[in-house]
Amino acid sequence: MKKSLFIFCFLFAFALSSKAQDNVSLPAQYQKMMEKILGNIPKVATSKANSLLDFAKSMIGVPYRYASSNPSRGFDCSGFVSYVFGNFGFKVPRSSPEFAATGVPVKLSEAKVGDVLIFTGTSHKSKRIGHVGIIYSIDNEGNIKFIHSTSGKANGVTITDFDNYYKGRFIKAVSIM
Template structure:
């Protein structure tokens, strides 16, 4: 029952925007006040989705103003009491490397910065799903969407792909 309620409320929360963040905070606190109930990768993804559409804002880890990519990851994971680096490049030597085919919801996908020839990590997202249709990840992007969004691992991002890591 709790999972069904989560899914229903998450669907409603996808429509939350910065203008109605107080409503988001109220619902978030009601559903997610006990972090110990949500230690799974699926729970991390559902929590991450609460911030879908929050604008991109460089250097920020605050949903009231926006997120950059690593600020978003930091915000989501620390909600669950999981300490993570604040900078995407610092994830390079963190966690356990996972083959793309074995990536699961809640794993982190690391990318180069905007120049794929420079193989230094410069962007990060959370795996949402990985099935026969491919891998999708949620991230705060400074690109066309300029917000937290879900993107498939293909084309532009496939060229920038570095690795997948698991923290939970």
């Protein structure tokens, strides 16, 4: 992987310097090599997202517990998300509202598995951030399921459809990975 990354960086720098100097593109053999390397990058990202989600899924059924990020006691929503990402070396906030300023904002239509969804709280009167979850799956029709810790019916870590109820509370999506 390190060798591929080095080759990619070299070829990328070569391409930039060549184009900047005289609008010459990469020779065909290097262009094919660069395309092959670039083609493998999403597989690496998908692998990390899958590992993260497998870990998150292992906590389904852990009960909801306000202000907790401890799997032996339970999780609130942001405690769950921060615990999951923290186990993979990502530094993320501990409270839901802070997620709005974390990561890279992405359009919902461009969100990927492993991205974080940010919602309002349950009060219909307030538009303040109050809930977060991690995109668990996106099917071919664009239907999203997300994993989160909820104080609702499931009362703990569960996988939920991004249905009209959550669409009405949706604020934004961010990419952490």
